[in-house]
Amino acid sequence: MSRPTLADVAARAGVSAKTVSNVLLGRRHVAEATRARVLEAVTEVGYTVNAAGRGLASGRTGRVAVVVPMIYQPYFAEVAERLILALAEHGLTTTLRIAHDDAAERDAVLGLTTPDVDGVILCPHGLSPEVLGDGIVPRPVVQLGGGIMPSFDCVIMGETEGFRSMTEHLLATGRKRIALIGTGPGGAPQGSRFAGYLEALTAHGIDLDERLLITGSDWDRRASGYEAVVGLLRTGVEFDAVMCFNDAMAVGALRGLRSHGLRVPQDVALTGFDDTAEVEFTSPPLSSVSPEQAQMVAATVRMLIERIDGYAGEPRVVRTGAHLVPRESSAPAESAG
Amino acid sequence: MSRPTLADVAARAGVSAKTVSNVLLGRRHVAEATRARVLEAVTEVGYTVNAAGRGLASGRTGRVAVVVPMIYQPYFAEVAERLILALAEHGLTTTLRIAHDDAAERDAVLGLTTPDVDGVILCPHGLSPEVLGDGIVPRPVVQLGGGIMPSFDCVIMGETEGFRSMTEHLLATGRKRIALIGTGPGGAPQGSRFAGYLEALTAHGIDLDERLLITGSDWDRRASGYEAVVGLLRTGVEFDAVMCFNDAMAVGALRGLRSHGLRVPQDVALTGFDDTAEVEFTSPPLSSVSPEQAQMVAATVRMLIERIDGYAGEPRVVRTGAHLVPRESSAPAESAG
DNA sequence: ACGCTGAATGGCAACGTTAACAATTGGTCC
């Protein structure tokens, strides 16, 4: 016995297939008695809608592509999981795409590698307007995290705000020479996160010491944080705190500091960004900044669904907050055991 | 201009739609010249196959559901990522399903929550034959990890083997009282992993001390390992090594040991299982057992594709190996700094 | 020369659903 169709349900309920369809789609003008009878027939025969048929007739697939550079990094895994669950609540299924590089992200956005979805959620690795070029974006796209893109809706994290408050937190707890490990095209950390760091220093009348700016080889690898901190130690520059652009680098940096005999937080304070689950269980637990993932995901899904439903206004930008999550790794040096 | 169809390609190439379809499906009996002309037309008009149409006509969706209990735990994230990439190589797209509990896993296997896929890959949390009941499995299912299920193909990790060699490794490096943190229905660790531990002890003529067996509250949370080790310390039982059922618990256990002033590996050796990326960057890095993920994933995908292609033999069991990955956390007590 | 074989291609129907519209019913308004 093969999978039941609308016709089977219709026969059972004594109505036409179209009426069953109307009930399932929640159309108005269906008598209450009919609706009840149809729903009963649906469960009796065990009907589930055939996505291929529906897709062909309606032009909608009910599917959304979530594009991430990788999922083995906790930040992306957590975001992807939240997105999948949020989309499921709206009846949308998810196909997860792993886009390792800029070109793969571009192809996903342009629809070359993501046909047959109603929309795309992009968690970018490093996609920039230049890489995207002037290709037509053929389908709703919402970007979660990363910089502002002119072609589609973007949800921007409170990076500057988060780094400003983290920097102030470190200054307030007695740290004076704060190294920054991040990424940037020019060999030194740049962008919104760097901006927050700089704002806080300026506000406290501290000059920027460029010897404290270290570039990790790769935004997303723990090894990158390890290498960066080892490089910093090798220069012999004095420092009493290390801020990392994200948690993954901070975990690597922690290992680097410890393997050189430095204690966290007694000798050096250490902080991350993203507030992923992994930094709660390092030794010591790492201070981080929570980018309000729940807010970001909610805004992303809301905007995507609006676009799928036909909204065609100008690209929008939503900025979410960020709050400090202080833990043991940034406790004042003197008070720590 | 809407998305091009087979008819558009056909018009461009001067053939029928059916011939274009034949070329795209790699059918025999297509002249080389025709094939070339069709492929050229495909790129010229930018054609991509419409999955809904193909699905409706062929009965295949080209999609596979990967069911995991969560993805924010590195083990599942890593496996899911490998599966997605391996399936993509075979032209299959993936929908990721998060199944939090046994009932959700059962529903995914039975197809209730995974219609419109050609097959299901299940990475189980704790699905057992009893939970599955005698429901008919309506579509190919392959299980990766977990125990043997009578209803579908299973890939079984070398759990016993891995725990046996890890236990022997610890004994060989001078540890005498090895605690085991895991899960089991009876309040003590059980199953294949426990069996490996026991085999090694028996082989060395060591009696099992049940006070060294601790059950974590939850297989997959780091907090569970933390709580377990704290509970163990509270009992006052002597131990010089802790083996955990997986890396997540080991990370939590490490935190628990450190926060009670115990040094790893000088005072206590500590080990995990799964060899996830996270244990390379703890302090110290944790010894673990690699379950040969690449092998497991390859076998899983191969068996699923065979099933999708119509193979209908009895459920099969593939056992993959496991090898020890010793790191600093299990170095001999006297030699460690 | 004839039928036969196999290669190459195309015609037609079907997959399960929904959009657009038609039809029927029952009631309301003047």
Added chain:
DNA sequence: GGACCAATTGTTAACGTTGCCATTCAGCGT
């Protein structure tokens, strides 16, 4: 009472692809 409206249900024709089968044609053996 008749025209009109709203509510409800049904009819027909797509949507884009592939399966099945028919057709054409060239080359071959006899």
